[in-house]
Amino acid sequence: MVQMETVDKSGGLRPPIVNISLPSTIDDAKAALMKSDSNGNNVYDHLTDIILRVLEQQSDDAYSKFEVLSSDVKASKLAPKEELSGLQHIEEETLDLKLANTRSNLFKSLELLEGEDTTILPNEGDFPDLLEESSMFEWGGVGLGREETVRLQLSMKRLLESNPLKNVRLFGKIYGRKRDYIIVESEFKEGEGAATKEEEPKENEVKHEDSESETENAEKETPAQTTNLEIESEQRSGTNRFSYWVQSAEEGWELLPDVTPAQVVASRKIRRFFTGDLTSSVDKFPHFPGNEANLLRAVIARITAATVISPRGYYNLEEEEVDALEVPQIQVNHEFEGLDPADLLRMNNWVHHYPFILNQGRCTFFRPSQANANEDEDDENEEEIEMGPRLLTDLSEDNQIGRHDAWTAKLSSTITSKFAHVILRSNRWPGAHAFAKDDRFANLYIGFGLKYSDKPFSPELPSSIQKEAKQPQECVDPSVQEEEEIEQRTKLESEEQEGSEDEEQDESEED
Amino acid sequence: MLEIHHNSKLSKCGLHCAKLKSENALKIHQVLGHRQSRRFATMNSEDFTSKLSYAGSSGYTLNVEERASLQTSLPILKRNLKFSRVNFWGKVFGINRDYLIAQGFGSDHFGQRKSFCSHDGIDWVQLPELDSESIRLTEAIRGRLTGDPSTESFLEISLDGKIRLEEQKTPSSEANEKVVSENEDEEDEENSQKPPESDKKSNKTVIINEEKRLAYLISQIDKDTSVVPRGAFTIGSQHEVRENHSFHGLTVAQSTELAYYFHLRQPEKLPRKTLLEREGHVKIIDFADNIAEDVPHVTNVVTIRSLLWPGYFAFAVSNSPVYGSVYFGFGEKNDDIGFLL
Structure with a gap:
């Protein structure tokens, strides 16, 4: 009875700490197995389910499959029960349904x-x-x-x-x-x-194709x-x-x-x-x-x-x-x-x-x-x-x-x-x-739409690099004096050729 | 509907009641149980013909004659060599003849596996095991297979270890007969390994026959492919890798994601300990996005195609524990894959 009290206090989660002794009667043993955890699951029910599963399936290798069976039974309990949830399950349009349509x-x-x-x-x-x-x-x-x-x-x-x-x-x-x-x-x-x-009208067909291409x-x-x-x-x-x-x-x-x-x-x-x-x-x-x-x-x-x-x-x-x-x-x-x-x-x-x-x-x-x-x-x-x-x-x-x-x-x-x-x-x-x-x-x-070749594929190489354009040559900037000289000279030349029309040209040269 | 209700009631009644009342349910489930024991397994000797129809979208199949002969010869092979499972592996095309390939397994999937080749699907010849040296040599051979296991490739090895393929030829008919009569004798192999007298001192010539090349190709394809859906295999109590009896298939959404498929092979990329925690599977890392959300004549069949080994197809039927893979190809790795994507 001491054991039972400890279990109750810990909410059935922790095993009793004191003095473990085997249950003396069948009823005691059954009671021990039927102790539920916080989720309401217990070993007794689980074993019952497994044995039921083994009997149902009548498979020859139930012994070797035992762990699998156990996890299977556990997993099946986790699945939500439809009638309890009150939610309606709506079938999605799956790929195969779409195809069938x-x-x-x-x-x-x-x-x-x-x-x-x-x-x-x-x-x-x-x-x-x-x-x-x-x-x-x-x-x-x-x-x-x-x-x-x-x-x-x-x-x-x-x-x-x-x-x-x-x-x-x-x-x-x-x-x-x-x-x-x-x-x-x-x-x-x-x-x-x-x-x-x-x-498209048939008469225009050929033309249309041509223009399209x-x-x-x-x-x-x-x-x-x-x-x-x-x-x-x-x-x-x-x-x-x-x-x-x-x-x-x-x-x-x-x-x-x-x-x-x-x-x-x-x-x-x-x-x-x-x-x-x-x-x-x-x-x-x-x-x-x-x-x-x-x-x-x-x-x-x-x-x-x-x-x-x-x-x-x-x-x-x-x-x-x-x-x-x-x-x-x-x-x-x-x-x-x-x-x-x-x-x-x-x-x-x-x-x-x-x-x-x-x-x-x-x-x-x-x-x-x-x-x-x-x-x-x-x-x-x-x-x-x-x-x-x-x-x-x-x-x-x-x-x-x-x-x-x-x-x-x-x-x-x-x-x-x-x-x-x-x-x-x-x-x-x-x-x-x-x-x-x-x-x-x-x-x-x-x-795959690929042609076979007995040699590994090597893609075409990029074409050779083009030669760079020639660097423009450096030259000395003209001084202010030189610029003025050139200006004067061109002025003179243009005045000699045509008198009145050269105003625009002068402006542009000055810019 | 009645069944399900019946069962759920039973499970609440405790052990004694269950024993009595479930008799009704027993007969029905017996049938199911029988089916269950057979349906797991990949392309094994019992059900490969029905599985082949799932691989229909691959465009390749076996003809009726080949199916019939394999159905006859594979169970015999399984029995004679005491395998726990014999799989039909695929077909390797040669220039002149094709090879049908089968593989035998012991109880552990990662244990010894033996490969066999055949021309007619009746007589099977075991392919040799390769040592690391001949693997290195065989790697250098490129090009199509001829279809004759005794075709020899002459490899020239220079002093600096470079291997060069000199020529390929099928031995003359006399030599051919010898090989056939001795049927893959160990001595024969040793002889072929011996370098014949060569004029050059520095270079030596090694002969590799096509049988070895085939064995190498199969091991390579196995290594790079062997695709199984997640959860299909599990680690047993003896740390052996075996089929997971509670695998019910991937959902439709899962089945079209590559992350839900694994290479069933000895772990390479992860330390073994982590691997055991992950239920003995290595994720597919080698080839990305090669899943073909392809819809052949059976709906909900997802086909995965290897781009590295064109001709390898894996399929998985969503929401059912049916999956498998098969190879129909020329036995050539796609070395150009980098350019093709």
């Missing part, structure tokens, strides 16, 4: 979304079977996942329906530091374009202009034949601006991770004319030119002999029946069907003198036309990377090679893949 629109038809009065003509554009393609790529170990692909397909269909596009193709995905870009390639119908979207160039390329004649960007051909739509974080599609040769050239000299924000600035040396959207577009142009490939025979050149200054046209060979997997493992049975980009940043050589119509220069430049590999050049002619080939080909399956198809992986642009089975093929890029 935007995604659910994809599954509805356009008529439903835009109201019944607007009748929308279905756009019969060319449209890939993404699911089929993705399962082919999955054999090669690449892909975005099936559910993602279905959503992407719906989203691309929506893009095709709501824009005047001839076709859409999935380019792939470029990783960003904050967000990734999903990129789709498309071709506008004849006479349609980015400009027409903004309620001019103003853009004027804004962005002022430093480059001083050094060289400006290289015109291509309109609806070469690097700008296709337009690219980008989607980041499922917020609809955004059209990327056309690429200029200067941007292609500058993008080759820098290496940069994408951030995921199209408007972020590209602060690299040498200067890149534009923001991340322009850089992305330039990198896409380079990737497609280097890695979009097809089996030999799928495309034919429309005309065998083409002018060196034009991109040759290709057409689908409808009689193409596909190549054997064994043949497709060889690089000479794959061809590039996107034109090569020259050092100039264009697919066709641009003679600056064309604009000037200077005949002398024209003659000189005739010999210096830069030529890249022809369209439909096969992959065996791709440059090697150090000791390695530019491409790695392999069969999708080693065990059941009877049904296997061939998957190619680019070593120059890590992340670029292609597959071909029967008469089908597709390309897909998933990566």
